[in-house]
Amino acid sequence: MSIFIIILMVVAVIFAVALIWKNREDFSEQALEEPPEDIRVSPLLRGINYLLSDKPDRALQEMVQVAKIRSESAEVYMALGEMFRSQGEYGRAVRIHQNILARPDVATELHFQAYVALGKDFQAGGLLDRALKHYAKALAIQTDHLPSLYACLRIREQSLEWDEAEWLVSRLEQVENEPYHEHRAYLKAEMAKNALEKGDASLSESLVLEALKLSPSCTHAYLLLIHQLLQTGETDEVIHQASLFLDRVKVDHHNLLPEALLSNEAFYQTKGEAFLWDMWQQRHDVEVGVRWIENVSQTYGLDAAHALRHQLNFSDLSLRHELRLAALDEANSNLVQQAKYWRLSMKLYACKHCGVQVHQMRWHCPKCNKWGTMEPLQGSHVFGEEQHAI
Ligand SMILES: [Zn+2]
Structure with missing residues (x-):
């Protein structure tokens, strides 16, 4: 809350300085027919006062009123709308931004900013269709606006709308001139x-x-x-x-091959298993070996998994890998029970770009939206990076 108040104070001070400057200009031009500034802006200052007193609805009421009075204050409204959104008050942010659009004397640039802001408000509030609609209006004014293009791409990818996403990526290629x-x-x-x-x-x-x-x-x-x-x-x-x-x-994706080759048992028995043996002998990739055992356990059961582990003859395994293999076991020991419990909650992959950890392999990172960046979590730590850091 304190950061919010500080930002508000800064906005209020900037606005006050702008007003003093405007007053000076008006005075020099002897624009005496204009109403005094303090009367015209007082609703905005009152609004800020209400905000500081934690009465956002009263604040909004005052601000909506003042928005009809003067267009110079539009930037303050944009900033306040941003603040409402950053506080998770999406409805209030929308009201502020819609109010800007409703005014008769708004310049195209401000219309554009309000559309982008409404896109962000609706996106943050989870109303993705309405977000797309407002980003589209912004893009109709400024066709190469990268933040709007990225925002639309993110929504399309989250909604699994791949054709639309591909169109947006083609557009980004054109705008950024990059493959x-x-x-x-x-x-x-x-x-x-x-x-x-x-x-x-x-x-x-x-x-x-x-x-x-x-x-x-x-x-x-x-x-x-x-x-x-x-x-x-x-x-x-x-x-x-x-x-x-x-x-x-990439080598970090090799562990996905055993599952693919095991998906057809007849193929695995005739050619797939031999291929994986060659692969193991050439590379000795422990992650591939452990994954292979897990996949064999699912398809052929525990005895086959034990036999494969014996044949692979690991020289040393990290605690993480040991626990994964222990979790396959059926013994009623405390260790096996704990390993099974741990295995259910453990995260197997991490994004090499942003570090987010996930349970299952994903092609699309849910946090940074990069593709193909997930890699198996390696090392001896058992609970992943975040817990390890604590
Ligand atoms: Zn990521």
Whole structure:
């Protein structure tokens, strides 16, 4: 609350200085027919007073009144609207910004700012359709406004509207004159996944190929391609693509391959298992090994998982990996019970860009909105970075 009050005081002081300056100009021009400034601005000052007294509704009442009187105070209104929003008072922020739009003498630039602000108000309040509508109005005035384009992209991606998101990314490419190939590849992969779920295999296939053309290192597209090839029984091609997968996608995504190859048991038994053995012998990636055991446990049960662990013969495991494997066990020991409990709440992946930790692999970071940035949490800490730091 104290920061809020300080910001308000600063806004009030700026406004007062602006008024004194305006007074001086008016005096020099002998604009004596104008009503005195203190009468015209008093509702705004009264409004600020109400705000400081923690009476936001009275404040709003005064401010809405003054907004009809003078346009010079519009910037103060924009700042106050921002403050309401930052306090989580979205309804009040909307009222302030709508009031600016309702005035007859508003310049286009201010209209534009109010539309952007309303977009942010509705987005923060979770009314995403209305947010999009206001960002669209802002973009109709200023077509290359990057914050509005980014905001719309974020909403479309949150709403899983991949076609619209892809259009926005193409627009960002034009405005920023920069390629967004990896981003677009992940969007195409999401579209391919949707098409597959709707039973349109040929559309899914062409979208996956488009994704890989845009970015040959798009993990999601590779896994979909392998899945499609397993469905159609092209097993030699699966092996070929799995080799390319290992060469092209980032090493931190290699742990996702065992699950893909295990999704077709007949393939796994004839070719997939041997491929994973080759992979293990060449790289000895412990994360891949532990993940492989977890996947085998799900598909073939605990005995097969134990046998695989014995064959993999880990030289040393982090506490994190030991607990993951202990959680697979069926023994009734205290350690196994605790490991199972821990495994249910543990987070397996972290975004390398913003650090947010999640339970399951995600292609799209829910916090920073980057694509393909999730990597397995490594190291010996058991509860993740945040708890570890405490
Ligand atoms: Zn992130």
